[in-house]
Amino acid sequence: MLFSEIREKEVVCLESGARLGLIDDFEFDPQTASIQRFVIYGRNEMLGLGARLEDVTVEWRDVEKIGTDIILVKNAKEAPAKPRKKGFLGL
Numbered sequence: 001m002l003f004s005e006i007r008e009k010e011v012v013c014l015e016s017g018a019r020l021g022l023i024d025d026f027e028f029d030p031q032t033a034s035i036q037r038f039v040i041y042g043r044n045e046m047l048g049l050g051a052r053l054e055d056v057t058v059e060w061r062d063v064e065k066i067g068t069d070i071i072l073v074k075n076a077k078e079a080p081a082k083p084r085k086k087g088f089l090g091l
Contacts (some may be wrong), residue, residue: 001066011040011056011071014064020056023071035060 003026011020025039037060042053058073065072 006038006066006071009066009069009071011038011058011073014072014074020058020073023058038063 007023010022012018013020021040021043023038024041027036027039028034029036038058040056040058042055059075062073062075063071064074
C-alpha cells in the first residue's frame with residue numbers, strides 16, 4: 001500500500017467514535033525502516049483565520065484495521081476539545 005493511498009482514508013478512534021481526520025504525515029524508524037506513528041495535523045479554526053488545533057498522533061501499534069476507506073485505531077491522542085465561544089448575540 002502506498003502512502004498516497006493511506007492519506008485518502010479517514011482515521012476513526014474505536015473507543016470514542018471520533019473522526020480524527022486524514023493522515024498528513026508519518027514518522028518512521030530509520031534503523032528498521034518501519035512506520036512508528038501517523039500524524040494528523042491540527043486544523044485551523046474559523047476558516048483558517050484562527051489558531052491551529054493540536055496535532056493528533058496515532059502510534060502504529062494502535063492501528064486495528066486498515067479498510068478500503070477508513071482506518072480504525074485505539075488509544076489515539078485526540079486534540080483537546082475547546083469550549084465553544086458565544087456568538088454576537090450571546091448564543
